[in-house]
Amino acid sequence: MYCFRTTISVFDMFRKKLKFLILLIVTTISLGFIMTYMDFYQPRIVPCFQVTTQNNVSTTTGSTLCVSATSGHQFEKRRPDSCSKHNHAAFLKVHKAGSTTVMDIFLRYAIQNRLNIVLPKRSDGFGFNYLGYEETLLRDNLVPLQKYQTYDILCNHVIYNRTAFRSILPNDTMYIAILREPIRHFISSGIYYYFFDELCKIYNTTNSSKAISTFLNNPSALDMATTYFHNKMSFDLGLPPSQFENITYINNYVQELDKDFALVMILEYFDESLVLMKRYLCWELQDIIYLPLNSIGEVKYPMLTFEDEKNLRKFNFADFQLYEYFQNIFGQKVQAEGPLFFQEVKHFKLIQQKVKNYCNSTMQSDKSYYPLMVPRSTWNKEFFITHSDCKFMSQDELLLMHNLIEEAWGRYNQSLKTKG
Ligand SMILES: *[C@@H]1O[C@H](CO)[C@@H](O)[C@H](O)[C@H]1NC(C)=O
Ligand SMILES: *[C@@H]1O[C@H](CO)[C@@H](O)[C@H](O)[C@H]1NC(C)=O
Ligand SMILES: *[C@@H]1O[C@H](CO)[C@@H](O)[C@H](O)[C@H]1NC(C)=O
Ligand SMILES: *[C@@H]1O[C@H](CO)[C@@H](O)[C@H](O)[C@H]1NC(C)=O
Ligand SMILES: *[C@@H]1O[C@H](CO)[C@@H](O)[C@H](O)[C@H]1NC(C)=O
Numbered sequence: 001m002y003c004f005r006t007t008i009s010v011f012d013m014f015r016k017k018l019k020f021l022i023l024l025i026v027t028t029i030s031l032g033f034i035m036t037y038m039d040f041y042q043p044r045i046v047p048c049f050q051v052t053t054q055n056n057v058s059t060t061t062g063s064t065l066c067v068s069a070t071s072g073h074q075f076e077k078r079r080p081d082s083c084s085k086h087n088h089a090a091f092l093k094v095h096k097a098g099s100t101t102v103m104d105i106f107l108r109y110a111i112q113n114r115l116n117i118v119l120p121k122r123s124d125g126f127g128f129n130y131l132g133y134e135e136t137l138l139r140d141n142l143v144p145l146q147k148y149q150t151y152d153i154l155c156n157h158v159i160y161n162r163t164a165f166r167s168i169l170p171n172d173t174m175y176i177a178i179l180r181e182p183i184r185h186f187i188s189s190g191i192y193y194y195f196f197d198e199l200c201k202i203y204n205t206t207n208s209s210k211a212i213s214t215f216l217n218n219p220s221a222l223d224m225a226t227t228y229f230h231n232k233m234s235f236d237l238g239l240p241p242s243q244f245e246n247i248t249y250i251n252n253y254v255q256e257l258d259k260d261f262a263l264v265m266i267l268e269y270f271d272e273s274l275v276l277m278k279r280y281l282c283w284e285l286q287d288i289i290y291l292p293l294n295s296i297g298e299v300k301y302p303m304l305t306f307e308d309e310k311n312l313r314k315f316n317f318a319d320f321q322l323y324e325y326f327q328n329i330f331g332q333k334v335q336a337e338g339p340l341f342f343q344e345v346k347h348f349k350l351i352q353q354k355v356k357n358y359c360n361s362t363m364q365s366d367k368s369y370y371p372l373m374v375p376r377s378t379w380n381k382e383f384f385i386t387h388s389d390c391k392f393m394s395q396d397e398l399l400l401m402h403n404l405i406e407e408a409w410g411r412y413n414q415s416l417k418t419k420g
């Protein structure tokens with residue numbers, strides 16, 4: 001009897017709990033659904049931001065922002081058109097960090113707004129598209145300016161040097177760069193430049209993982225230039241190779257960069273980076289539409305072992321320091337924008353998908369389709385993407401560069417003639 005009752009009550013309790021549990025699950029699911037559906041759901045940047053919980057975020061900008069980054073809400077109250085578009089910008093093109101896509105955005109903007117682009121003076125030949133190959137900006141290497149004009153946009157490869165850049169670009173230039181997670185950067189560069197194939201030959205193996213391990217175990221033993229794989233991002237940002245191991249120097253240098261650069265984008269958060277860039281530059285959403293360029297696409301990535309990663313961390317010490325510092329800064333900047341930022345990113349991703357699909361289908365045939373209409377929203381004016389926009393966005397980078405250089409020379413030569 002006693003036993004029986006106990007059993008009943010336990011069973012009852014269990015049933016109650018089960019009911020409660022089911023109710024909870026159903027509520028959660030439906031709430032989740034409603035919130036997603038009604039657009040209340042705000043995607044969060046999930047991993048690895050060590051976002052500080054303080055309200056104060058230091059504004060570490062080298063130049064004037066149209067928006068103070070200290071308070072997101074302040075920004076959201078302003079209409080996007082209450083600031084004027086920044087037409088002076090320098091984008092530091094860091095190797096193998098998604099920067100060709102960003103360069104394309106800057107070139108398109110410059111062309112549409114008839115701005116002067118800083119261009120290398122040669123229009124072909126090896127490395128012609130570099131403003132400075134392993135060197136910084138020098139006026140002698142550029143297509144000269146017409147009288148009384150200034151350079152507006154810089155977005156080609158060149159090594160960063162504060163003094164050199166400031167002697168050529170206007171004082172209100174906004175500096176922007178991009179970084180990539182250093183392990184992925186190493187793998188991507190190694191594949192792109194056939195470095196891993198080279199290692200396989202050198203170490204007489206067909207197993208690239210093995211070749212990479214052997215290399216990373218003792219990089220200095222390799223009798224071959226490794227410039228493209230050895231702290232390349234730090235090098236592009238102007239860190240002297242003699243200081244690659246000097247933590248004091250690196251720490252100081254990174255903080256100096258932070259003062260100079262209004263924004264260091266993070267490739268792992270590409271769309272977030274672009275939306276942030278758009279806000280800082282006070283551009284329109286249509287200005288940052290892109291088609292991905294120069295990416296490797298689908299290849300089998302070699303896996304690094306724990307030991308490899310440890311060795312890579314040592315080899316590319318400066319890059320890891322640089323990346324970790326700016327990843328943190330990026331998190332702070334995103335946080336400072338306030339929650340509506342994530343809605344804008346979500347909206348941007350949606351439009352990006354539409355543009356990608358539209359371009360894919362319109363590029364398949366040579367016929368001009370109807371343009372894609374992107375309706376007005378909180379985040380953008382109505383705009384159109386046309387067949388020729390798609391063509392522009394997917395054209396060959398080097399050919400475009402060649403044409404731009406020729407045109408700039410043409411204008412310059414013409415200006416000499418009309419004066420003389
Ligand atoms: C925030 O900044 C103000 C002035 O800039 C300062 O007085 C205050 O102590 C700061 N608060 C925190 C939590 O850092
Ligand atoms: C940067 O450029 C200036 C002059 O253009 C030069 O004096 C200086 O040595 C350069 N700095 C580095 C680190 O190369
Ligand atoms: C930048 O500012 C300095 C003084 O602040 C001025 O001498 C210089 O001409 C300015 N340069 C440009 C390119 O505007
Ligand atoms: C490379 O390895 C293969 C077998 O793994 C061997 O037959 C060959 O002799 C090796 N070549 C050199 C140059 O060591
Ligand atoms: C390649 O080498 C690694 C060790 O470096 C080993 O774990 C892996 O199984 C090898 N792969 C092949 C296909 O032999």
Ligand SMILES: *[C@@H]1O[C@H](CO)[C@@H](O)[C@H](O)[C@H]1NC(C)=O
Nearest residue numbers: 242243246247248249250252
């Ligand atoms: C490391 O950097 C610091 C700070 O710039 C400098 O004083 C020191 O001489 C550097 N050490 C070496 C070995 O270059």
Ligand SMILES: *[C@@H]1O[C@H](CO)[C@@H](O)[C@H](O)[C@H]1NC(C)=O
Nearest residue numbers: 356357358359360361362364
């Ligand atoms: C582009 O369109 C074709 C069919 O028209 C399709 O097979 C392909 O998957 C599409 N590519 C992308 C990236 O959407």
Ligand SMILES: *[C@@H]1O[C@H](CO)[C@@H](O)[C@H](O)[C@H]1NC(C)=O
Nearest residue numbers: 406407408409410411412413
């Ligand atoms: C401009 O003039 C330079 C010589 O001053 C010449 O080499 C170049 O071909 C000319 N370019 C164009 C596009 O007119």
